[in-house]
């Protein structure tokens with residue numbers, strides 16, 4: 001990758017760097033008593049944490065000046081590159097952040113990376129308060145064989161890709177050599193990924209999805225998406241609103257094994273204690289019993305796979321990409337004791 005270009009506003013920030021004005025530099029934990037007015041604050045990261053911090057700082061202390069820096073040229077962090085493009089209502093919060101940025105005592109400096117363009121000690125020397133709000137940009141790995149095979153992407157990479165994040169615009173996920181995609185996880189981000197893969201591209205066209213992603217999705221051959229969870233429907237980590245949305249997608253048949261819907265006393269207890277879990281379970285149960293009559297070839301498939309955990313990714317025949325994965329059957333402890341069941345392996349092919 002080439003060296004990051006410094007834009008004019010970046011240079012402006014560099015010029016601002018000057019010897020410490022005050023005897024006491026401070027981090028976000030400094031007490032107000034050790035600081036002088038007007039306070040000069042640097043917020044690293046322009047996502048929700050950065051902007052809410054800036055807003056509180058600007059409101060909370062008269063005359064305070066806040067500089068927000070971000071490694072990207074554009075602000076708003078994951079609101080821009082995480083929240084799904086077909087959820088514009090969630091992105092409305094950027095209006096509030098834009099009002100904060102428009103405050104004459106607030107400045108945004110894009111293309112400035114803490115750690116390469118600037119060091120923390122430089123920031124500490126320059127500002128009274130430095131707040132680190134740079135999010136969480138790394139992925140957790142499973143630690144299982146085959147995880148580095150081509151065709152396996154973290155949700156962060158895939159989501160950044162369809163949202164046009166500059167770090168992932170060249171990801172080029174292969175959506176044309178298979179009819180199936182497996183999404184590991186059943187939280188809201190997993191649902192976002194599945195929904196983007198399944199949703200009609202005519203609907204996506206009116207969102208702010210990246211143009212190249214829309215083109216790739218238009219030629220996608222993926223017809224089946226498997227959403228795999230280690231535990232059961234009561235423990236699915238999604239919320240009812242997001243679940244209802246994906247279950248109601250046009251042209252998508254939903255498959256849930258009725259046997260997976262059996263509940264234990266512990267499940268019932270969990271549902272009694274959580275309205276969200278109860279609602280999620282009810283929605284899944286309803287989806288399992290609704291038999292879509294329209295079986296034409298144009299319909300895509302969404303499969304909820306419960307009680308399965310990945311143990312290995314296997315290469316395709318020519319070794320060029322992931323070809324299959326091994327899933328281990330799991331049981332919640334209580335059920336396992338009841339059923340005296342043994343672990344068993346199951347293979348799900350990713351290829352046609």
Ligand SMILES: Cc1cc2nc3c(=O)[nH]c(=O)nc-3n(C[C@H](O)[C@H](O)[C@H](O)COP(=O)(O)OP(=O)(O)OC[C@H]3O[C@@H](n4cnc5c(N)ncnc54)[C@H](O)[C@@H]3O)c2cc1C
Nearest residue numbers: 045046047048049070071077078082083113114134135159
């Ligand atoms: C796919 C996805 C969908 C989501 N959907 C929703 C949703 O619908 N509703 C909801 O409420 N929440 C949603 N979230 C969660 C929400 O986006 C995050 O909780 C929130 O963005 C975290 O805010 P943050 O400011 O801590 O981090 P971020 O939003 O990640 O912002 C961090 C910022 O710091 C910058 N940065 C990183 N390193 C450096 C550095 N070294 N120097 C300078 N800048 C740096 C980054 O460029 C980024 O702009 C979603 C998250 C994901 C991943």
